[in-house]
Amino acid sequence: MATRLKVKKLAKELNYERNQTAIFFQQGKTYTIGVILPELSEAFFSAAISAIEDTAYKRNYTVLLAQSHDDEQKEKQLVEKMKHHRVDGLLVSVSKNTSSFEHFDSLSQYNIPVVFFDRIPPKEDIHSVSCNMVTGTIEAVTYLLKKGHRAIGMINGPDTLYASTERREGYIKAMLKNRLKFDPSLVVNCDLTEIGAQNALDQLLANKRKVTAVVTFNDYVWLYALNHARKLGIRINEELEYVSYANLPMTNYMSHAPLASVEQFPYNQGQKATEILMDLLSSKGTEPKKSQAYYKVMIESQLVENLKDQRLCQQY
Structure with a gap:
């Protein structure tokens, strides 16, 4: 106990700061999730980003954002970069031009779970959140x-x-x-x-x-x-x-x-997708991959009438 106090006192005198990267490496986590979206400037995805950040930060995770600009090749490059940045997991809304999804399938070799939302691939063996x-x-x-x-x-x-x-x-x-x-x-x-x-x-x-x-x-x-x-x-x-x-x-x-x-409901989609990714990260390595069930969340859409425009039409 006395030795520990002496070490802490000396560390304080030397303005020592812990190497968080080394600690994360020892834990096998970076507490960072990646997000790849078509366009960050779109209002729909801005709402989803807010939900992702709100939900991730509550679990002490940092969010790394990237945009594909609806380019399949750019999307593939971003997946590689996310992998090299050692993100713990990935949230993705796919590019409108993406026709093959092998670049996402390969992440399973590195134990990086992926959750798709809004724009999801037409596949069964994926975790996804979408609107009906x-x-x-x-x-x-x-x-x-x-x-x-x-x-x-x-x-x-x-x-x-x-x-x-x-x-x-x-x-x-x-x-x-x-x-x-x-x-x-x-x-x-x-x-x-x-x-x-x-x-x-x-x-x-x-x-x-x-x-x-x-x-x-x-x-x-x-x-x-x-x-x-x-x-x-x-x-x-x-x-x-x-x-x-x-x-x-x-x-x-x-x-x-x-x-x-x-x-x-972009906020709901982003929130639910992040919650699923957090669940996958917390249970990583606790069950065999073959027995893993895939999350398939479907949020019901809602037709919203523009009453303002109807009132204007009635006036003229």
Whole structure:
């Protein structure tokens, strides 16, 4: 005891600081988790980041952020960098262009668990948190059908995204549920860029059926399509109405917001994904990998009507 006190006193006199890296190395942990997202600037992912940091910091974990800019090669490079930085685990929302997922599979060799959220790979052997886009799309399309629309277009995302498949599935189910025939020409894919959204809208407007409403992949695609329609002289919410996804705050400040938007609860997704990763890290090495069950969390979406825009329409 006396020796310990002498050591502490001497350390204080010498302004000694513990080498935290060495301590973590001895424990086999860095208490750092990596996060790879498509774009940190997007409001959706900003909300998810807030949840990730809030949840991780409560468990004394540091968060290392990176963005792929929707580039598959960049995403692969970031996975390697995260591995070399010895992160304990990884949270990922995949790039829209990612078509293979071997770079994530290889992390299991280094005992680095991965939890996907929002944009998840179409695989069974993964931990994931996502929003139910099928039911959300059924709600969105049914909402427009109840407003009297029959030729409803959809500007969907790229085929590489599983979320695009879910939206298409929801569109088809909504039509069949309402005893209407599914017209595949009314569902158009785009690459989520402004030019892509404009081209998709042009394709819908050129359809032999007069499209009177459009469901867009997200609020950004809606904004691109909205601006393009206005340039074409189309009267928004008179000749063409929109429903979107994400329910981003920016829509509240637009002169012609979408009639409704599918809320995807990004904070909840980020929080739950982080909690799952923490559980995986706390149980790391305590059970055989073959017997490991995969977390599959599905958060229900919610169609949110833009009452503000409806009140404006009633005034004019």
